[in-house]
């Protein structure tokens with residue numbers, strides 16, 4: 387028993403222990419490897435994850451903030467949105483700088499030789515002389531003449547304001563000398579009566595057409611002054627459709643009715659009225675000389691054969707080199 391017991395005991399006491407130890411050891415070894423592998427793997431994954439997280443943070447941060455800009459964290463959003471603005475700001479600013487330059491590129495001023503060539507391609511006053519019965523065909527050139535005249539004599543031709551009871555025929559050039567313009571507006575505004583203007587300011591180009599048509603009995607023109615001699619060129623005259631109903635008001639403001647000889651016509655005779663006949667001619671002569679320095683005309687404001695020839699050849703819609711206020715001639 388003892389022996390058995392001892393044996394058993396020995397077996398029990400002796401023999402089974404190393405077996406158990408070995409078994410446990412082998413079990414532990416068996417466990418350690420996967421556990422170690424698991425631990426190692428998780429550690430590795432953790433490391434990799436942390437590594438990759440570390441690496442991904444900087445590029446991801448702005449991406450996340452962009453998509454979350456509307457509902458992201460306000461604290462993080464503001465600086466990042468600002469940062470985003472800062473990053474993009476130069477691009478936007480560049481676009482803004484480029485865009486306004488596209489429709490209005492700074493075209494270098496043509497030289498007089500180039501201006502000459504450009505003008506030759508355009509229709510001249512002579513070309514449009516028989517194209518109809520409206521002086522609107524020389525509107526472009528007339529606008530340049532008015533602008534040039536205002537450079538030489540500021541306020542010489544002031545534009546008429548739009549008034550509800552006033553209508554203008556198609557070819558009317560709505561300018562008068564400033565005091566005449568103001569007196570005229572005073573007479574018309576506030577009245578319930580309607581007025582139609584058939585003629586107001588005429589530049590030398592417009593007067594030239596009327597005078598030419600009158601001489602050749604074109605367009606039913608029965609009376610037209612020689613270019614340079616019309617009151618309409620001085621910025622003091624108006625022709626209206628209803629002279630009878632406006633006589634009183636206009637007289638009160640300093641206008642004079644021309645009588646039955648020219649029943650539609652009124653002249654401003656107020657104290658500040660200036661005889662500016664010749665100013666539009668001088669303005670045209672300056673414009674011509676700027677564009678044709680090789681064949682200049684005198685800048686005397688007089689109507690003569692040279693100026694007439696220049697006007698016939700001038701582009702109806704305006705010179706390539708337009709008005710210049712700084713030039714002294």
Ligand SMILES: [Zn+2]
Nearest residue numbers: 623624625651
């Ligand atoms: Zn008239």
